[in-house]
Amino acid sequence: MNIHKSxxxxxxxxxxxxxxxxxxxxxxxxxxxxxxxxxxQDRFTFTYxxxxxxxxxxxxxxxxxxxxxxxxxxxxxxxxxEERECTSEDLADQRAAWDANAGMRAAEAAQQxxxxxxxxxxxxxxxxxxxxxxxxLLLRQEGWTRVxxxxxxxxxxxxxxxxxxxxxxxxxxxxxxxxxxxxVQMILRDGEVVRVNxxxxxxxxxxxxxxxxxxxxxxxxxxxxxxxQGPDADxxxxxxxxxxxxxxxxxxxxxxxxxxxxxxxxARGDELVWNISPRTQAAPTALIDMxx
Numbered sequence: 001m002n003i004h005k006s007x008x009x010x011x012x013x014x015x016x017x018x019x020x021x022x023x024x025x026x027x028x029x030x031x032x033x034x035x036x037x038x039x040x041q042d043r044f045t046f047t048y049x050x051x052x053x054x055x056x057x058x059x060x061x062x063x064x065x066x067x068x069x070x071x072x073x074x075x076x077x078x079x080x081x082e083e084r085e086c087t088s089e090d091l092a093d094q095r096a097a098w099d100a101n102a103g104m105r106a107a108e109a110a111q112q113x114x115x116x117x118x119x120x121x122x123x124x125x126x127x128x129x130x131x132x133x134x135x136x137l138l139l140r141q142e143g144w145t146r147v148x149x150x151x152x153x154x155x156x157x158x159x160x161x162x163x164x165x166x167x168x169x170x171x172x173x174x175x176x177x178x179x180x181x182x183x184v185q186m187i188l189r190d191g192e193v194v195r196v197n198x199x200x201x202x203x204x205x206x207x208x209x210x211x212x213x214x215x216x217x218x219x220x221x222x223x224x225x226x227x228x229q230g231p232d233a234d235x236x237x238x239x240x241x242x243x244x245x246x247x248x249x250x251x252x253x254x255x256x257x258x259x260x261x262x263x264x265x266x267a268r269g270d271e272l273v274w275n276i277s278p279r280t281q282a283a284p285t286a287l288i289d290m291x292x
Contacts, residue, residue: 026055027172029183029200029276030154030240036184038165038194038250039269041290044186045162046171051154053240054134056125058153070098122176131155141175154240165194165290184246192291194252201246201276202283246284248272257286 030051037045072094075086086094123133131149138144138157146158159171169186173179183200248257251269263270274284 027177027181027200028053028055028240029242029244032244032276034184034201034244035247035249036186036196037268038248038252038288038290040165041192042165043162044165044169045160046169046184046186048157048159048171048183050156050244051150051240052157052172054153054155056153057130057134058239070095137175165192192289193255194288194290196248196284196286196288198246198274198284200283201242201244201274202280203242203278241278242276242280243278244276246274246276248286248288250288250290253289253292255287255289258282258284259286 030053032048032050034048034050035046072086072091075084075090076082077084123130123137127133131151135147135149135155138147138155143159143161144157145160146156148156150156163169165188168188169184170179170182171184172182181200183198185195185197185199187195187197189195249266249269249271254263254270254272257263257272259272259274261273263272265271272286274280276284
């Protein structure tokens with residue numbers, strides 16, 4: 001196996017994934033339990049208990065920065081165009097070109113760091129106190145009753161909020177953060193009909209590219225290991241696996257849903273339950289008429 005080639009492929013794959021940071025797709029669930037209650041005509045209650053992963057605060061982001069190191073390109077015969085072993089002169093020329101672009105790379109890195117800070121509500125991900133700042137930011141917002149830093153971008157949280165069924169709702173909403181990849185959306189339609197979508201609770205949904213990226217991290221780890229040697233060759237920051245349940249409880253009329261078993265009557269009302277795992281392809285969705 002060509003070490004240069006595999007290392008370069010690993011760096012390319014990792015940086016491509018980390019580009020999601022700059023498009024706002026950088027928060028994903030880990031292990032969780034979530035519930036939406038719609039049992040009164042004009043009220044709702046939403047809860048989320050479990051893990052939330054912030055890519056920008058993880059070791060993966062650090063690896064993305066570390067990937068900015070010289071890796072030689074493949075060399076080819078000028079006549080046959082077949083791949084050949086690079087000579088010392090080839091490598092020297094490539095290194096010189098790499099060094100000549102150092103200033104441009106540094107400027108790009110500084111710009112990306114500024115963009116990442118903007119994506120994190122002004123929090124500098126490289127600051128050792130970044131996790132503590134994020135914890136304080138969440139706890140001062142209504143609904144967040146527990147926020148515990150588990151390290152490497154992973155937080156254990158408890159969130160609960162109740163309100164009038166008079167406006168759209170989305171979770172999570174974090175002050176200063178973009179709202180690009182919500183876990184759950186509740187959209188009100190005319191006639192007191194509620195549309196519930198949970199794009200963040202799907203590993204394969206196109207509207208949640210972050211979860212798809214997390215599913216591919218195992219392959220990235222393999223590529224990265226091929227390009228490294230020594231005792232740390234197969235080490236890569238662990239990423240959370242999406243695993244949990246999302247439940248809707250309602251006494252409204254369920255017009256549509258994509259659960260496996262449909263609604264189940266309970267003492268609280270009709271329940272819709274989705275079991276979420278890395279194999280979940282379709283995002284949970286339901287259409288509920290609350291007019292009765």
